[in-house]
Amino acid sequence: MPELPEVETTKRGVEPYVKNETIKKILVRNNKLRIPFNKNLAKKIINVDIKEIKRRAKYIIFEFVNGYSVVIHLGMTGNLRVSKKIKYLKHDHIIFYLSSGNVLIYNDVRRFGLIQIYKTKESYFLLDNNGPDPFEKEANADYLFSRIKNSTASIKSILLNHKIISGIGNIYASEILFATNISPTRIGKKISYDECKNILIESKKILRKAIKAGGTTLNDYFNAESKPGYFKIQLKVYGRDGEKCKSCKSNISKITQSNRSTYYCKESQN
Numbered sequence: 001m002p003e004l005p006e007v008e009t010t011k012r013g014v015e016p017y018v019k020n021e022t023i024k025k026i027l028v029r030n031n032k033l034r035i036p037f038n039k040n041l042a043k044k045i046i047n048v049d050i051k052e053i054k055r056r057a058k059y060i061i062f063e064f065v066n067g068y069s070v071v072i073h074l075g076m077t078g079n080l081r082v083s084k085k086i087k088y089l090k091h092d093h094i095i096f097y098l099s100s101g102n103v104l105i106y107n108d109v110r111r112f113g114l115i116q117i118y119k120t121k122e123s124y125f126l127l128d129n130n131g132p133d134p135f136e137k138e139a140n141a142d143y144l145f146s147r148i149k150n151s152t153a154s155i156k157s158i159l160l161n162h163k164i165i166s167g168i169g170n171i172y173a174s175e176i177l178f179a180t181n182i183s184p185t186r187i188g189k190k191i192s193y194d195e196c197k198n199i200l201i202e203s204k205k206i207l208r209k210a211i212k213a214g215g216t217t218l219n220d221y222f223n224a225e226s227k228p229g230y231f232k233i234q235l236k237v238y239g240r241d242g243e244k245c246k247s248c249k250s251n252i253s254k255i256t257q258s259n260r261s262t263y264y265c266k267e268s269q270n
C-alpha cells in the first residue's frame with residue numbers, strides 16, 4: 001500500500017508536469033473506484049490553470065486558479081504516471097490530457113483509490129477526517145500528548161489512527177517505536193510528554209529518509225512503477241522477527257495488534 005513517503009514521491013514526481021498546465025480533456029475508462037470520479041464537475045476544471053500541487057496526509061491535491069481542486073488517493077494499488085505517448089496499460093482508469101501534450105494516467109489494479117473534484121474552500125470530507133501528518137505544524141508534542149493522554153489504546157494503534165495522526169503506515173509505526181524505545185503494547189496514557197516529542201522527531205526522520213530513498217527512482221518516472229521507499233531504507237525491526245536486535249543482543253519479536261503485524265525488541269523497548 002502506498003504510504004506517506006510513496007505519496008510524497010508521487011506528488012513530487014508529477015508536480016513539474018502538472019503545475020501551471022491545464023487539463024484539456026478527461027477520459028474515464030473505468031469509473032468503478034472506491035468513490036466514482038464525479039465527472040459531472042469536469043467542466044469546472046477543463047482549461048483552467050493548475051496553480052499548486054499539494055499533499056495532505058496520503059492525499060494529493062491539484063489546486064486550480066478558479067477555486068476548484070482535485071483530490072487523488074492511491075488506495076491500495078493506485079499510481080500516477082506521466083507519459084508522452086498514450087499506450088494504455090491494463091488498469092489505466094482515468095486519463096488527463098494536459099496542455100503540454102503529456103498525459104497523466106491513473107492506474108489502479110484493485111480500485112480502492114479515488115479521484116474527486118471539489119470546491120477548494122468547501123474542502124473534501126475525507127480530508128477533514130484526517131489528523132495532521134508528522135510534517136505539519138499542528139503535529140507538535142502538545143497536540144499529540146493532549147490527544148493520547150487519556151487513551152487506553154496501544155501506542156502502536158494510536159500511530160496508525162489517521163484521525164489522530166495521519167500518514168504513518170504499519171511498517172513505519174514499528175520503526176518509529178523502536179527508534180524511541182517505546183513498547184508497541186504500552187497504552188496512550190502511559191506515554192509521557194517527552195516521549196510524544198520524540199515520537200514526532202523520529203517519525204519525521206524516518207519518513208524523510210524514505211522520501212529521499214523514493215526520490216531516487218524519479219529519474220525513471222516515465223517508466224512508472226517506482227519501488228516504494230521502504231524497500232530502500234534499512235528497516236531495523238520490521239520483518240526481522242527472530243533476528244538480532246540492532247541495539248542489544250535479544251531477538252526481535254513479532255506480535256499481532258488489531259490484525260496488523262508489529263515487530264519490536266522486548267529488551268530495548270518498554
Ligand SMILES: [Zn+2]
Pocket residue numbers: 245246247248249250265266267268269
Ligand atoms: Zn534490543
